Each structure stands twice: as structure tokens, then as C-alpha cells.
Amino acid sequence: MKRNGFTLMELLVVIAIVGVVGVASVISFASIKDDTADKELRNKYIEIQRGANLYLDLHSTDQNWFIESRKIDIKLSDLRGENYITSDLSNPVTGGVISEEYYVRLCIIKDDKNEDTVDSCIIERTSSGIKFIADSYGTEGGHCCE
Numbered sequence: 001m002k003r004n005g006f007t008l009m010e011l012l013v014v015i016a017i018v019g020v021v022g023v024a025s026v027i028s029f030a031s032i033k034d035d036t037a038d039k040e041l042r043n044k045y046i047e048i049q050r051g052a053n054l055y056l057d058l059h060s061t062d063q064n065w066f067i068e069s070r071k072i073d074i075k076l077s078d079l080r081g082e083n084y085i086t087s088d089l090s091n092p093v094t095g096g097v098i099s100e101e102y103y104v105r106l107c108i109i110k111d112d113k114n115e116d117t118v119d120s121c122i123i124e125r126t127s128s129g130i131k132f133i134a135d136s137y138g139t140e141g142g143h144c145c146e
Contacts (some may be wrong), residue, residue, distance in 0.1 A: 010141050037092040042138030044089075044098065048076065049120040050086035051135060052104035071107040071145060073123070076100045099124070102133055107145035 006014075044106045058065055066072040078087045086141035089098040103123050111117040121144030122133040133141040 019024040028108035041140075042134070044060060044092075045122055045138035048079065048085050048098075048122060049104055049138075051079050052106055052120060053118070055079055055082065056085045056106060066106060066108075071105065073103040073105050073121075076104065076122075078100045078102070101125075109145060121145065 001131070012118055055074055055078075056066060056072065062072060062074075075111040076085070076089070076098070080089070080100060089100065090096075091098050103125065104120060105123050106118055106120045108116050109119045120136045121142070124133055131143065134140055135144050
């Protein structure tokens with residue numbers, strides 16, 4: 001007797017395998033998507049800080065203040081208003097917007113060789129003090145100018 005088709009057991013095994021592969025693919029894709037959004041946000045934070053450095057280079061009054069006080073905070077709305085940063089301040093992680101009320105803090109610190117170097121971070125001024133948003137590498141949280 002010749003058999004045509006598959007047995008019920010064979011079909012169930014194939015369906016189970018396809019299901020496992022499908023779930024693994026969805027989980028992997030979600031992880032890759034999250035990593036990409038995190039990297040994109042870090043790059044935006046770094047771009048904002050580079051815009052602040054350029055702003056300071058081209059504004060001698062602020063530059064003199066910076067050299068004397070060894071620290072300056074530049075508001076994101078000022079950077080955006082003068083086109084030092086792109087108009088797209090969307091946050092790819094949360095889907096929200098990076099607040100124009102944040103500041104880029106630039107400061108002069110001593111490096112490993114005890115030489116002056118410029119550090120930067122993005123901060124938020126709150127009623128309870130300073131909240132660190134991103135360090136000079138674009139990593140969320142942390143501290144700077146220390």
C-alpha cells in the first residue's frame with residue numbers, strides 16, 4: 001500500500017518547529033531594533049554636544065566667559081535657533097522629543113596627564129538640582145565635569 005501525504009505527527013512537528021523559529025525571529029528583531037534606537041539616541045546626544053562646541057568656538061564673548069569660569073551651560077533652544085543642531089530632536093527610544101529646555105554643559109577638566117581638556121554633557125535643570133541626561137559619549141545618565 002502506497003502512502004500519500006504526511007501523518008498528523010509529522011505535521012505537528014513541522015508546525016512546532018516553524019513556531020519556535022518564528023518566536024525566536026521576533027525576539028531577535030525586537031532586540032536589534034532596541035539596540036539601533038539606543039545607538040541613534042547616543043549619536044544625537046553627541047551631535048548636540050558637538051554643536052555646542054562649535055557654538056562656543058564662534059562666540060568670543062561666551063568663549064571668554066568659559067575660559068574664566070571653566071564651565072558654561074548652553075541651552076538647546078539657543079543651539080537650535082542658531083542652527084548649530086538639526087531641527088529633529090526626536091528621541092528614537094521613547095518616541096518623544098528631546099527637550100529644548102536641556103542644556104549642554106561644557107567645562108574644562110584635567111585629563112590623565114594633568115592637562116586641561118574640555119568635557120561636555122547634556123543636563124536638565126530641575127527644582128531639586130541638576131539631572132544628567134547624557135555624558136560626552138552619549139551614554140544616558142552619569143556625570144560630567146568631574
